[in-house]
Amino acid sequence: MASGSVIENLSTRKLCFLLLSLAVAQAVFFAVGALLAPVPSSSMEFEMVKCSDKTRGASGEWFYVRPQNCDLIEDLSTYTPQSFDLREIVFVAQMPHARSGLQLEYSPWFQFLLGLLHVEVEYSDHFKYVAGASLKLEVRMGVRSLAEGPEEWREYMETNVTRTLECTIDKNKRSEGNTYDCDTLDLFELGSNNYPFYLMNIRIPIDREACIRDASSPNCQIGKINSLNLVAIHQNGGFTMVWLWLKTLLSPIVIAAVYWFNRRLSLLPRQKLLLEKAILSLGVALIVLDAPIEWVSLFTKLPCLLLLSDLRQGLFYTVLFSFWLIFAGEHLIDDPQLNNLWSYRMNLSLVAVASLSLLIYDMAERGMQLADPFYSIWSSETGSAIAYISIYVALLCTLAYFAFLFYKIVVVWNSIRRKRAAHLYRTSENRRLKVEGVIYRFKFLMLFTLLCSALTIAAYFMRQFGEASLHGDSPDDSIMTHSTSAFFTGTFGMWNIYVLLLIAMYAPSHKEYAGSEGLVDESEDLISGERVESNLLTTFLKPATD
Structure with missing residues (x-):
């Protein structure tokens, strides 16, 4: 058998x-x-608020909008910076949004958090954009828990980020007021979602001496930037x-x-x-x-x-x-x-x-x-x-x-x-x-x-x-x-x-x-x-x- x-x-x-x-x-x-x-997955888009920092980062303070701690800049095209390096301009995104008067919050059920950045570049005869320009960002990410107050932000990460800015524009749109079509940039990716609230403070500094020595240095050929838009993507709970x-x-x-x-x-x-x-x-x-x-x-x-x-x-x-x-x-x-x-x-x-x-x-x-x-x-x-x-x-x-x-x-x-x-x-x-x-x-x-x-x-x-x-x-x-x-x-x-x-x-x-x-x-x-x-x-x- x-x-x-x-x-x-x-x-x-x-x-x-x-x-x-x-x-x-x-x-x-x-x-x-x-x-x-x-x-x-779901996404949430943030048009980054522009704040003025007269200390140019020396104070180390956080800038946020709920409650407001921001000397608001309504329009960069009409704003006159006090220094050439532009470090006094801070782009702010407070995540997630508030909706119908209620502050939303991220959850560990969301598993990951992916941040993408879209740069809006306006055509300018004076501040010219050059294809493949190097974009350097000074980034601070803050976090806070439910037990902390709305002003008690803690630093999660501070770093410099360099990306290649790829933009195109039709020939018939090459005039003042029109904008380039720019590729979306990867900004960050968190492998888990550990905090309910996140805060982004971003600066785009320009080094005058570096631009004189080498025109292809970071932020020397990025053109006239109007705004930054942040897209945050997370897995649905x-x-x-x-x-x-x-x-x-x-x-x-x-x-x-x-x-x-x-x-x-x-x-x-x-x-x-x-x-x-x-x-x-x-x-x-x-x-x-x-x-x-x-x-x-x-x-x-x-x-x-x-x-x-x-x-x-x-x-x-x-x-x-x-x-x-x-x-x-x-x-x-x-x-x-x-x-x-x-x-x-x-x-x-x-x-x-x-x-x-x-x-x-x-x-x-x-x-x-x-x-x-x-x-x-x-x-x-x-x-x-x-x-x-x-x-x-x-x-x-x-x-x-x-x-x-x-x-x-x-x-x-x-x-x-x-x-x-x-x-x-x-x-x-x-x-x-x-x-x-x-x-x-x-x-x-x-x-x-x-x-x-x-x-x-x-x-x-x-x-x-x-x-x-x-x-x-x-x-x-x-x-x-x-x-x-x-x-x-x-x-x-x-x-x-x-x-x-x-x-x-x-x-x-x-x-x-x-x-x-x-x-x-x-x-x-x-x-x-x-x-x-x-x-x-x-x-x-x-x-x-x-």
């Missing part, structure tokens, strides 16, 4: 019930995102709540399933097969992804939350992409290479290079932002070159990977079709019926794999494109600020369903069948060299020896 995996021994009735249950669960995930979760509860409910289920799968494998009188190890690794990666560590950020400061989320997502993508190659390859690989991870070294190298490239970019960007939230890898030529190289290398490897994966799946599919029509398993009615059932189940898994890979690719590029759009000129048009919640929750649920289905289908079965000895005997001629115990479909797809 011998036992196989669940995919071989599960009855059709139980299999249909399992698949129906998973289909209902998948529909629930999409419905939760569509009906319960708001859009992932309602979306965070739905996302967290999904993780909290799924996490123990996945942990229990992985534990059960590993225990079943450990009871077998053999070592784990490569495919089983790959499924186990995928389950562990899903546990890491599902872990609801965001709960911690609601009660304590966790500035590395955004970086941790990226690293967990990257780990899951890496293991998932690697698994797909092994899943397809283990049913086609030649006998001497059976159950050997080294035989996949060339295939997995694409995944490794892409993952490493994105890891370098992530650590260079969000890793540095842990120490300085105003840091941007795009603010220097060297940093921009590193970022572009990392992204392009990852993109090329990803495209090559999916082309190769599609090829592997096509080969597997054709092998099933050819073998099914051959006489290989027709010598025994028991064997024919057994393999027929397994083939249908494997085809379903392969179709589910194709669907999962397609939605995973879409989710990956939607997230990357959406986050890039948040940093672009029209953050309100980003897909992250539109109704994509159902897609994200649905895809997240699909990953969990896919991994749970693999665990359920490839776990060793406790059932034994009277005809199983005959099946083993008939498969012996299919395996050359050292005999390796594997599931029936893998054995079936092996090329017959002469």
